[in-house]
Amino acid sequence: MKRIVVVGGSIAAVTAASWLRVRGFDGTVTLLSAETEQPYTRVPLSKSVLSGEATDASTALPPLDDSVVLRLGARAVSLDTRARRVILDSGEPVPYDGLVIATGARARRLSPRGMSGERVLRTLADCAALREDLRRARSVLVVGAGLLGMEIASTCRTLGLEVTVVDRDPPLRRVLGPVLAEMITSAAREYGVVLRTVPCGVRLVGSHTLEGVDADGDLLTADVIVSAVGDVPAVDWLTGSGLTLDRGVVTDSRGRVADGIVAAGDAAVVRGTCRRPHWTNAVEQARVAAAALLGEDVAGASLPSYFWTNQFGVEAKVAGEPAELGEPDRVDADGSSLLLRWSAGAAATVNHTMPVRKLRQLASAP
Ligand SMILES: Cc1cc2nc3c(=O)[nH]c(=O)nc-3n(C[C@H](O)[C@H](O)[C@H](O)COP(=O)(O)OP(=O)(O)OC[C@H]3O[C@@H](n4cnc5c(N)ncnc54)[C@H](O)[C@@H]3O)c2cc1C
Structure with missing residues (x-):
């Protein structure tokens, strides 16, 4: 494989591009982003950047390796899997040997x-x-x-x-x-x-x-x-490509979509599961998918999914999916800080310091 094209311009795309290098891929990596800004994180947009406490510039993701070709303002409008080409809105075809789909989602x-x-x-x-x-x-x-x-x-x-x-x-x-x-x-x-x-x-x-x-x-x-009524996976450009779309581009547990094509992040949904549009999931899927594209059989995340939120003076960190689990089986409180556990596979903290890995292990502990 000589040329890998990553379509997308945020955390999943940037992680996949970087991870291809980490795993030793020395061919051409081209990142096509529809946005005109350097890749940035969305997480503070509802928090410190909206309040004006932090600047727009502070959202920049760490710069990509110099060897990655970053093309801003390059929107993919269709995919020809037979000819292995991504078509841009300018009409330009971008050929690939391997493709990472990381086009995320847009606001509904x-x-x-x-x-x-x-x-x-x-x-x-x-x-x-x-x-x-x-x-x-x-x-x-x-x-x-x-x-x-x-x-x-x-x-x-x-x-x-x-x-x-x-x-x-x-x-x-x-x-x-x-x-x-x-x-x-x-x-x-x-x-x-x-x-x-x-x-x-x-x-x-x-x-x-x-x-x-x-x-x-x-x-x-x-x-x-x-x-703020949800997001819509940005996969319209894949219509007619022959890839399976079902509220996202459908992948296996390694992020594989089709021969030479993987997907990660908010645009992707692992077959038989629900889409998990959260930061950590985008990072982890991107790493697994990049490795899979290079032919490595790296398993998907073994720990439960994880996300966090900050609002009204509360920092909540959540591992697993407590939404359907009702009351937690155990609540440990220390002042205003809480640790909650659901034996069915979830754990959460509220204003409580605990390494994320430990929280996720706790969620999956019997
Ligand atoms: C305001 C906000 C706050 C958030 N806060 C949190 C939080 O506190 N904790 C948490 O866990 N998660 C949070 N999230 C969710 C997290 O940001 C997303 O899960 C993450 O951004 C997903 O990354 P992604 O790269 O898959 O997709 P996206 O971030 O959506 O990036 C997709 C990229 O692809 C580009 N693109 C789209 N279509 C095309 C195309 N056709 N051609 C080329 N490029 C294209 C887009 O322009 C964009 O650059 C938040 C999200 C938002 C919006």
Whole structure:
């Protein structure tokens, strides 16, 4: 294999490109990123970068090895697996011997095309636009009470804005389960966030501009409306390629998609599992997939999945998936710091210092 093309411009793509070198690949590695910025991390975009505490520049990922060809503003629009070429929006074909798909996801929007006024948060540009709006605002309505929506709400409260969050489910419940979700929800209430649960969902109000949402007959409006209603895997460019797409590009446990093609990160879903759109997963999948592309049989992560969130003065670290597991079997408390364990395979800490590896081992311990 002489030429490996990595499509994507963030953590999964950068990790895969670096890992190819770590594993000794000495051919050409070309990274094609649709974005015009140097690769950056999204994690602080809902936290310190949105608040203005940290700069946009601070989000830069560590620079790639000089031997990796980084092409910015290079959006892939289709894939020809027979001819082994990625086609860019300029029409240029980029040939490959090996391909890494790491195109991540984009923010899901609620408003129809042509309606303005709905902010989302996925990119540096989204963050800059939202931050600018917040500077002139007194109130914010966040639609979506998942991890991202609640982090945005938390940041907006620290900026002194009036914040309402609306969702069809109780905040954070779908991702954290009742116990952990309730802890953070209480902190959100103490911060002064107004939380609305509308089981039948909200209806957008407005014609050309989004003016608010109808929440079970109540009109909720604010100076800024931001939705955080999930992400959509950015795999449209693979339509017609013959690769299996099912809420992401489907891989085996080693990230393999087809002969000479692997995928990792938010764009990928391991066959028979749910997509895990979290930072650590993107890093780990990218390493495994890069090795698999080079023909190494490195097993996927043996430890449970892991993610974290920071909001309302709470730092929660979660290993495994407690959402469906109900009450934890064990809670160790030390002041405001907590360690929770579910014997069915999850563990979490709240404002508690513990190495991530140890937490993940604890989650999988019998
Ligand atoms: C605001 C925010 C905060 C977050 N905070 C946390 C957190 O606290 N903890 C946590 O665990 N996770 C967090 N996450 C999730 C984490 O950031 C993602 O899981 C991670 O970014 C996934 O990386 P990725 O490289 O797979 O995809 P992405 O980050 O989506 O990157 C995909 C890249 O591919 C490029 N691309 C897309 N389509 C094309 C194309 N056709 N051609 C070329 N390039 C293309 C994109 O421009 C982008 O550069 C957060 C996410 C967001 C949005």
